[in-house]
Amino acid sequence: MKDDTHVVTIDRHIIDQERLQPEATGAFSSILTDIALAGKIISHKVNMAGLMDVLGRTGDTNVQGERVEKLDVFAQEVIYRAMDHTGHLCCMVSEEHPEPIPIPEKFPAGPYVLVFDPLDGSSNIDVNVSIGTIFAIYRKVSNEERGTEADCLQAGRKQLGAGYVVYGSSTMLVYTTGSGVHGFTLDPSIGEFILSHPNIRIPDPPARYYSVNEAYYSRWSPGQKRFVDRLRGTNGASGPGFSSRYIGSLVSDFHRTLLKGGIFMYPSDERNPSGKLRLLYEASPLAWIAEEAGGRASDGRRDILDLVPEELHQRTPFYIGSTELVSLAEEYLSEDG
Numbered sequence: 001m002k003d004d005t006h007v008v009t010i011d012r013h014i015i016d017q018e019r020l021q022p023e024a025t026g027a028f029s030s031i032l033t034d035i036a037l038a039g040k041i042i043s044h045k046v047n048m049a050g051l052m053d054v055l056g057r058t059g060d061t062n063v064q065g066e067r068v069e070k071l072d073v074f075a076q077e078v079i080y081r082a083m084d085h086t087g088h089l090c091c092m093v094s095e096e097h098p099e100p101i102p103i104p105e106k107f108p109a110g111p112y113v114l115v116f117d118p119l120d121g122s123s124n125i126d127v128n129v130s131i132g133t134i135f136a137i138y139r140k141v142s143n144e145e146r147g148t149e150a151d152c153l154q155a156g157r158k159q160l161g162a163g164y165v166v167y168g169s170s171t172m173l174v175y176t177t178g179s180g181v182h183g184f185t186l187d188p189s190i191g192e193f194i195l196s197h198p199n200i201r202i203p204d205p206p207a208r209y210y211s212v213n214e215a216y217y218s219r220w221s222p223g224q225k226r227f228v229d230r231l232r233g234t235n236g237a238s239g240p241g242f243s244s245r246y247i248g249s250l251v252s253d254f255h256r257t258l259l260k261g262g263i264f265m266y267p268s269d270e271r272n273p274s275g276k277l278r279l280l281y282e283a284s285p286l287a288w289i290a291e292e293a294g295g296r297a298s299d300g301r302r303d304i305l306d307l308v309p310e311e312l313h314q315r316t317p318f319y320i321g322s323t324e325l326v327s328l329a330e331e332y333l334s335e336d337g
């Protein structure tokens with residue numbers, strides 16, 4: 001039985017991972033450590049949100065007279081302020097900002113780019129559904145001291161680190177730097193992320209779960225319809241008996257898929273020919289995590305990690321999870337021509 005002295009905090013794990021990279025300078029590790037700090041701060045605010053709403057039913061301010069901010073704006077500011085002064089980044093890209101976010105001139109710039117969705121699914125917070133932060137780290141490719149859009153528009157295969165924080169029944173941080181996928185659970189009593197899920201692998205055989213918003217069925221391509229019919233055994237298809245699981249919060253649906261297996265899909269459809277989810281700071285980070293855990297991610301035809309974004313907030317159809325199911329989806333979609 002391990003006693004409490006054997007806990008591995010995320011800070012220790014990051015240092016251990018850094019030692020695997022002989023040329024590491026510690027800057028990359030510092031970025032991950034700062035993201036973990038931001039995750040703790042956001043977790044506290046998210047967990048208090050319901051209480052504040054009850055206490056603060058006076059419009060835009062709560063009973064303490066504090067301005068009740070939108071949580072995703074709060075999360076954006078927390079991450080920005082944790083990162084802007086460190087000298088490790090040349091710029092940032094956030095779902096909340098149309099253009100790359102520059103490092104203030106008063107602070108030094110560094111060799112890395114951080115892309116992130118500060119709080120995905122924040123519309124779910126009012127009903128206490130888990131939400132999440134998604135991030136990825138790239139190395140600058142331009143010769144500019146301060147980052148350019150070219151430094152941000154890189155394929156997922158160029159990521160140096162990727163991860164997410166899921167604010168749920170517990171807060172977990174899951175990340176990879178290319179040496180496996182590792183999950184940490186926040187112990188609020190000591191304010192530390194503790195290694196709880198080392199070397200996560202998508203189970204094989206996977207749980208028989210498929211995850212998609214079936215309200216859009218009528219708008220899907222024929223191949224997409226036939227694939228979901230196959231999974232659920234409808235419209236004449238003799239399905240292998242899958243169950244549907246759809247939370248409507250990307251990080252939560254992905255986290256379940258990572259730990260249990262199955263497939264999560266956000267297809268393109270007649271109204272959204274490129275789908276809804278963003279390539280740079282949603283699909284690519286999760287795709288690398290899935291691949292490092294033995295799974296796959298595709299846009300229905302190509303590996304997500306091979307796609308080079310042409311603009312920062314580019315959307316992509318998204319299929320992620322157990323390799324066999326993602327590949328089966330591609331087979332059905334290939335019939336669409």
Ligand code: P6P
Binds near residue numbers: 120121123250251253
């Ligand atoms: P739909 C949440 O709004 C979000 O951006 C993702 O977290 C989630 O996967 C998706 O949208 C849900 O979209 O169209 O099913 O409501």
